[in-house]
Amino acid sequence: MTVLRHRADFLRAARALRRGTDGMLLQARHRDDGDPTIRVGYTCSKKIGNAVARNRAKRRLRAVVAEALLPGAKPGWDYVLIGRPGATIDREFQALKSDLIYALRKIHAQT
Structure with missing residues (x-):
């Protein structure tokens, strides 16, 4: 698993x-490039609050991904988690x- 940077x-x-969902928005796409790496990105807008609040929200999203993403994620996909105010x-x-x-589960049920 790697982090999206670009x-x-x-x-x-x-x-x-x-x-x-109530706590976040998840965006996902299949890359179709043959690379089985799972890539994850995190973003929080200024609607969340100041820099301290945005960083706290991103830390919580990273912790959630560390515990819950791998069982449901598929190789070759990009996931972006967006914090909600x-x-x-x-x-x-x-x-x-x-x-x-x-x-x-809902995203992969659509594909």
């Missing part, structure tokens, strides 16, 4: 599949994990 990768994921920081951690598992 803006173009985030933009391609934004045009692909998406699933919103008021929800990503305040939501219980177990609820965030179940949000991610639900979103992954």
Whole structure:
């Protein structure tokens, strides 16, 4: 699993599949490049709050991915997790994990 760093990768994921939950928005796309690496990106807008709040939201998203992404993720896919104002920081951690598992299941059911 690697981290998305380039803006173009985030933009391609934004045009692909998406699933919103109470705690986050998940965007996902199949790359079709033959590389089995799972890539993950994180983003939080200024609607979340100041830099401290945005970083806290991203840390929570990283922790959720570390615990819940691999069982539901597929090789060769890019995933972008987007924090939601008021929800990503305040939501219980177990609820965030179940949000991610639900979103992954729904996205892969569409393909």
